[in-house]
Amino acid sequence: KAGSFWHHVEQLPANASQVTLHTATVDGHCKAEMQVLYRLSLQAGRDFGFYEQPTQGWVSSDRQHPLNVVAWWSRTNRPMACPGNQGDCRENFRRLANSANLSSYVERLTIPCLSLQGVVREARAEVQDLSMLVIDAEGLDNQILLAVAHQEDFKPGFLMWEGSDKVTPDLLELVRVLRQKGYAVGIKRGAAATHDEISSDAQNYVAVLKHSE
Template sequence: PVRLVLVEPEPAHKETLNKAHERLFLNPQQVTVISAAMNKSCSEEVVQYTFSQKMFDDFLSAEPLSVQKGVASALKSWRSFDKTRLIAPLIGLSQVASYSTGEGSSETFGFFHQIVVPWVKRIYQAGNYSEYVVEERIPCLNAPALMKEAKLEPSDIVMLTVDAEGFDIPILEAFVGMPGFKPTLQRWEGYLKKVGDQLNPGDVVTWFRSQDYKMGETGHSHSKDVVAYFGPSV
């Protein structure tokens, strides 16, 4: 039977994730939601940076509830171990024109570009966005600890998707060293080689290629994702 394991450190998203089975036509027992961050070697609570509720109260309290929830959900999903990586998307959305048009996005021109991006720009232009960054201590798991909590073996993983705000590679480094780990499909946010401040994906890319995965970059979900596929041509 199909089983879906979702790992998410942001408490505000847990209620939505607990209903994921409804959208996917699965039984509730087929979906497991684990509230934690992940990194290569962590095994206890860690500090992550996120935007405070006060920021959304100060800027969005007069807006319809749908706008408040949409903007807050988007910005709270950016939480990170690194304060600069938390702020970077806010700056990028405010300064890069293509984000306002949906250019290169799988959404074309949807809610994110019409509602979220304009509000991000207003927050950025106010000039005090860094004052709303707060620290939160949350549980953190490495790959073996996740397998234990989810009651899985590495060989059970058919598809693994990682989107960890710049920390995708350390998470993957722990998985690729586990005996039996060989998913049919693997995706992470980033590039096949080091670009800008991205952590070097070299060892991870080398491992997938050594296992005869077909690899490429796609802009379907982000400006760049890496996809590794093991199986017949489709």
């Protein structure tokens, strides 16, 4: 998604030369230097006639994940543009979702695996240098943050990560640790109706540092 990434960077009130893009999978504890991930291939958009770029973010270590997203996207009648990001091709996407060979469009990716600390060091910095951190890691958010949350030097002023409808033990532990460090922690709701559209984002947790020790 490098193309769309840099497009969004251009919308920021910052010089693009101040931004660095690193491609890796981020895990709480990488078990190997490389990790296998799965996503919907670009060929799906070409064969069924829809704009494939939005699907490139449906990446996970769970092979079933992109298939689950395809099914949900079709079932909830989410917008899907035609090739070239024009028009309405929801019906074409629905044909993919109902296709008998849908699973054949899942492709395997092998990319470097880094911890959050590893990503920061790739950018030639340390965790104590972080002032703001936003994470959307397809279900691994809590694990990634817990791996560094206990560190004394980990104290960004603002944190936001994607949650889910389930309250899990690792989420409770993360919230406990952050509050103990002086953070106010709350929830930013994601699914809000706006005219005829409904946001597909999950709710996000937000933590703001109230004071420093």
